[in-house]
Amino acid sequence: MEIQHRAELCFPHLLNISCRKPVLHWSEVVFRNAVLSFISFVTVVLNLLIIISISHFRQLHTPTNILLLSLAVSDFLVGLLLMPLEMYRNTACWFLGDIMCVLYCYLVTHVVCASIGNIILISVDRYIAICDPLHYTTRISTAKAKCLVCLCWLWYALYSMFYLKDELIEPGRSNSCTGECTLIINYVIGTLDLILSFIFPVTIIIVLYVKVFVVAVSQARAIRSHITVSTLQYAVPLIAKSDLKAARTLGLLIVVYLVCFCPYYCYSLIEVNFSSTHATFVIFLFYINSCLNPLIYALFYPWFRKAISHIVTLQILQPGSCEELL
Template identity: 45%
Template sequence: MSPLLRSPLAGSGPDLCYPLLLNASCRLSFRPRFTASLLYMLTFSLALLTVLLNLLLIVSISHFRQLHTPTNLVLLSLAASDLLIGLVLMPLEAHYYISSCWFLGPWLCYAYYMLCYVLTSASVASILLISLDRYLAVCQPLRYTSEVTMGRVQLAVGLCWSCAVVYNGSLLVVNTRGPPRRTSCQGECAVVVDGSSVLLELLVTFLAPISTVVALYLQVFAAALSQTRKMRSSRAAAAGGTVARRLELKAALRLGVVVVVFLLCFFPFIGFMAQEVSVNSAAWFWGAWLLYLNSCLNPLIRATVLH
């Protein structure tokens, strides 16, 4: 795959990002005022909604002791990454696409890309932990109660975030050797990543964990169907145990919705990376915002599985 390169929208008008630099400056995009205003309103409204919903979920899990469970701890990790996406990435992505100018300098451009990679990796890792948690709860309940503890889940979440920071930081440092300077004009935010690194990123961050998620949930759904049939046909089971198993199955199925929505929102983004779609094209923009929409939908879905 060719390098990931963010560049300004093609335009022939005289408006420049930095008028004093003349030929060295990138050009502003030319959009009708109504179109630009509508895009700003939609994207920033979605960003605000994402922040508020995830903040509400984080406060709820943190405040109520009965919600301090291993499953909800992983949901808390996912909500934290979604909150940062709405708070930082959505506004910056919207403004940069609509205006085609980056006014925050090379270091913040570098930080933006770093945060984008880290939050994406952390989200995928959290989805993987959710799938593993539900697999153990439904398919191996005895092992789940003895081995899945708050301490171990906290360690797993911490390792996921640490690995996301170290891996993606190393990837960007190796490819950029510092803040991005290889720009065609002033007002551009560009990070160049070679093809082998992009393939490694696709494999490590997306394909391997997502394949594992799908495999785990196929087993969860198969086990859920099997156990549902057994509970319907067996009258000898204890009432309390039957109720507990039903709750676990319902939680697994509802968390399955989280996973399915996640996959639907992520697949277009993965396809654009693999097919060399321009990072500043309209297709990439809407693909990225479909990915961001997942961060807004997640807290609405996850609120139904808190227990």
């Protein structure tokens, strides 16, 4: 009987402090991991295509695309690291130790928060492009976009240290036994994170997009009413069709973001332990946003589809391909 009990433990030699192995039916594990592995693979491939496209073709080196590149990097890391580690954490004993558990939690917080920050920057960029197009080129440049991206990643690196300060000081403090990787955040820090990482960003994004939507609708009505360009410039600044399309894309991006992120933060209001089955579901829904973002680009950005064609056919390996117009 004791031998059977030891066989059920993650660390049989640590009889009194070892966790039990997760009890899951093999068919459930195979099906769930197969689906999640496919989503992880698609997330990595699609975001890698965006990274290669924007990095390779000089025509795509615009402020907006620099922000999209930063978002693609964070989404790429979600698919490459966070999704596989989350699958491992929920289907097997955690044999990587408390230090690696803390690093994983830190990586989750940093990458996901940086993704939120990138969406805020994209919203601000589209707001200026739509609501103040005459001054867009003077206010937003490629160099400024790169600087903002670096500040975004640096800020959330420091924020993640504050969010996980207890775990960083005492790794494994949230674990009830050896062989698991859990994160329990106290209500004060959890409430502060809810405000800084969700309520505040969502408020900014929605307010900016409502203003963008109002201006875009005014522009569309003016065009349908056949108002002359000279009159239009005094009433509503003339907006390029590409900017209007970018505004619609931003709207869809925000809707998908809210659908994927709301369940996670709603769950965090009622539960501090993210180790249950329900927590696993909201976490993966949280991560699936990283897979949907590049699909939105593929649907609405012709340059992305053309860039994929150049990459798949290996045309980017030809001399001077970075100068080609897409």
